[in-house]
Amino acid sequence: MSKLFLFLAAAFLFCSCSNSKPTQLSQDSVNTDTAVYSIKSIIENDEDCDSTLSKDCRIVDITYPEFENQPALNDSINERIQKIYTTETSYGSVSDMVQGFMADYRNFKTDLNFNNRVYNLMSKTRVLSNDQLVSLKTESYIYTGGAHGGSFVAFINWDPQARKQISIQDVLKPDTYDSLQVIAEKIFRKNEGISSTDPLKQYFFEDNTFVLNENYLFTPEGIKYLYNEYEIKPYSSGRTELLIPYDSIRNLLKPKSAISHLFTAN
Incomplete structure (x- = not known):
């Protein structure tokens, strides 16, 4: 991977990107499942927003699968999600990252340049195939107060027998x-x-x-x-x-x- 890409990826994740709404996360077909997993969800709303009056109270909406008896795969999924919001702080889990994101948003709301702009952190990890090969797609959107938000898509290709990611x-x-x-x-x-x-x-x-x-x-x-x-x-x-x-x-x-x-x- 080029040094330029690493710089641009970092710039994208760090950038404080007018208040645009999150892009629509696409739907993907899912093959017949063979490994057992459950869907985990982390949701956070703006504490100062009345969700009965507004549909724009959602700040964080993250869903991802958690597989039974595949701890290394679960670690890979969690690590991939945590790359969505990269700061100088190192987080130990997705939950910790979300709490850090919400804390940063609360601090942003006290800024003179706040102008009622609302942070967003949206991510959905889908199982695309689940047989001899476990394939996952993480599609994310982040907005942190600037001109626009940004989206990011990443894949995981997993060998369930060897219990490791498949490299090229x-x-x-x-x-x-x-x-x-x-x-x-x-x-x-x-x-x-x-x-x-x-x-x-x-x-x-x-x-x-x-x-x-x-x-x-x-x-x-x-x-x-x-x-x-x-x-x-x-x-x-x-x-x-x-x-x-x-x-x-x-x-x-x-x-x-x-x-x-x-x-x-x-």
Whole structure:
């Protein structure tokens, strides 16, 4: 991951972003479940807001699954949610982060520049698949008093047998990551309508060099990469998705891995 991306991600999470309403969190289909989990929810309303008179009292609304007998997976989910609101304070849990967020909001309300702007911290983690591969999508929105809020999407790919996250290196043959990036760049340039020789100066890639990030989802069609707002394009351009079909990288993939059932069935 480029240094530029780390800087931009930090800037997004720290930015005090007119009082806009949260973006609508999308719905995703859920496959037949095989692992047992329950849905946890954390909700906080503005203490000075009458919820019987206003629908805009909600400050925090976080939902996420908690799996039975999968403590490492639950830790990964909690760590991912805690990245939504990054400050100098290190929080030990999602609940602690929420309390810190609410405390910061109360302090903000005493500021001369408050102008009745309301903080928002919304996050929903969904189980997209739950069989040989557990796939999760965390979609979040945060507003902390500035010109606009920001949204962020992140994925978790989990091997329930090995009880660990599945990295891209886990599914690639040795020494093939560079080949993956070459194929990905060709797809990216085609999607963006630019030639193989056009410079990438309009994007935020370090040294104008294309690079895959670490935010991807193993889907039945291929590996889907997602660049969030500010990551490689201005905020106004939104997110960028890049799907690498398995057919285009079949010779790079290990014949046996936690995702092999996805591309051998194609």
